[in-house]
Amino acid sequence: MPAERLLLLGVNHKTTPVEVREKIALSSGYDEPLTALKRVRGLKEYYLLSTCNRVEFLLVAQPDKNIEQEIIRFLFGEGALLQDVGKYLYILEGQAAVKHLFMVAASLDSMIVGEAQILGQLKVAYRHASQLGCTGPLLNKLLHKSFSVAKRVRTETAIGSSAVSISFAAVQLAKKIFGNLKEKNVLLVGAGEMAELAAEHLVGQGVGGVVVANRTLSRAVSLAQRFNGKAVSMDELIVQLETVDIIISSTGAKDIILYKEDVKSIMRSRMNKPLFFIDIAVPRDLDPKLNELDNVYLYDIDDLSTVVEMNRSERDKEAVKATRIVEEEALKFERYYQGLAITPAILELRQKIDSIGQYELEKTMHKLPGLTEEEKKHLEKMISAINAKVLHHPLMYLKADSCMGRDNRDKKVAIIRELFGLGD
Structure with a gap:
């Protein structure tokens, strides 16, 4: 029988509403909950991942312990029972746990498929678990394998190359217009959430500076500080167009705030350097006629939504x-994992056959005291060859792919143990 169980228990954005997730979010970081897990009996190795969209436990546990109930109490409180929280919780074992981990690492289980953030979060979580001595040989190998699976997915597919959010689509369009975004200056008009996210992406691309214009100056100052930029009033909007390259607008205004004629006069002083406008407001902030000006590019939320839908496809x-790729790598790891389960039986079988051969060899040599050294070596080689031939078919039987199902594997190990008297 296997010496341990490989388990994955968790909740995520697919199974659990945010009002439940926020109650179990581990805001204290990793060290406190990982230290607390040391007190759970039956855990041999463990790892914890906590993000805004998921909390997951990857465990190596003794087979005779009810680890599931312990983790439920850990997550939902002392009085929690499986029948009460089962609708939120997923419990996976063996290959299913491995596949799920690989899917998470490859960003195939994320809210936005293909986003790159999750792999970094996995590595941070692993670093904490490793430093506290929570992981061991099996989880170390499994987690490192999940990182290489994610890298293979990124290398062999274009899963992360297409923009599937409005904010990221805006940045991708800006890159097509300007090529390199370094040293380009950004003007945020208003302080809407999507404009803020687009600014985050742009800052990540190394833009030169950020200016924030908002009707409430305190809000502009607060947002500008976040991006190490500067705040201006809405009255300064047209003047700022002389020095910026990308404008993201998301005010709550009921009417157009910037017209074609406003920008036309500015283009002369800009020497016709390109201006890229992103209008994320509904109703629109920017005059659609801006697109009629040379070197002026205007995209509204419908344009960006079209890009997103094409890219999502x-x-x-x-x-x-x-x-x-994930399924292929999960199968490979399953073979490795199942191999660990049959290794003790293989070692015992080898030792038993070798000890029988050695006993008979010594008994024969004792009866033939006149053997030369060369004759003794011939006898030793003969016994070694007999041992190898006796072992060949039992070992092939244990290692065959048909043994890789857990139930079938355990039956085969039991048969070999009984046939050869292992453990007697």
Whole structure:
């Protein structure tokens, strides 16, 4: 029988509403909960991942312990029972746990498929678990394998190359217009959430500076500080167009705030350097006639939504390839994992056959005291060859792929143990 169980228990954005997730979010970081897990009996190795969209436990546990109930109490409180929280919780074992981990690492289980953030979160979580001595040989190998699976998915597919959020689509369009975004200056008009996210992406691309214009100056100052930029009033909007390259607008205004004629006069002083406008407001902030000006590019939320839908379709195709890679790698790890379970039986079998051969060899040599050294070596080689031939078929039987199902594997190990008297 296997010496341990490989388990994965968790909740995520698919199974659990945010009002439940926020109650079990581990806001204190990793060290406190990982230290607390040391007190759970039956855990041999363990790892914890906590993000805004998921909390997951990856465990190596003794087979005779009810670890599931212990983790339920850990997550939901002392009085929690499986029948009460089962609708939120997923419990996976063996290959299913391995596949799920690989899917998470490859960003195939994320809210936005293909986003790159999750792999970094996995590595941070692993670093904490490793430093506290929570992981061991099996989880160390499994988690490192999940990182290499994610890298393979990124290398062999285009899962992360297409923009599937409005904010990221805006940045991708800006890159197409300007090529390199370094040293380009950004003007945020208003302080809407999507404009803020687009600014985050742009800052990540190394833009030169950020200016925030808002009707409430205190809000502009607060947002500008976040991006190490500067705040201006809405009255300064047109003047700022002389020095910026990308404008993201998301005010709550009921009417157009910037017209074609306003920008036309500025283009002369800009020497016709390109201006890229992103209008994420509904109703629109920017005059649609801006597109009639040379070197002025205007995209509204419908334009960006079209880009997102086209890219989502492409990413879904890539997700099919990525899932195939995950399944292939999960099968490889399953063979390795199942091999660990039969290794003790193989070692015992080898030792038993070798000890029988050695006993008979010594008994024969004792009866033939006149053997030369060369004759003794011939006898030793003969016994070694007999041992190898006796072992060949039992070992092939244990290692065969048909043994890789857990129930079938355990039956085969039991048969070999009984036939050869292992453990007697």
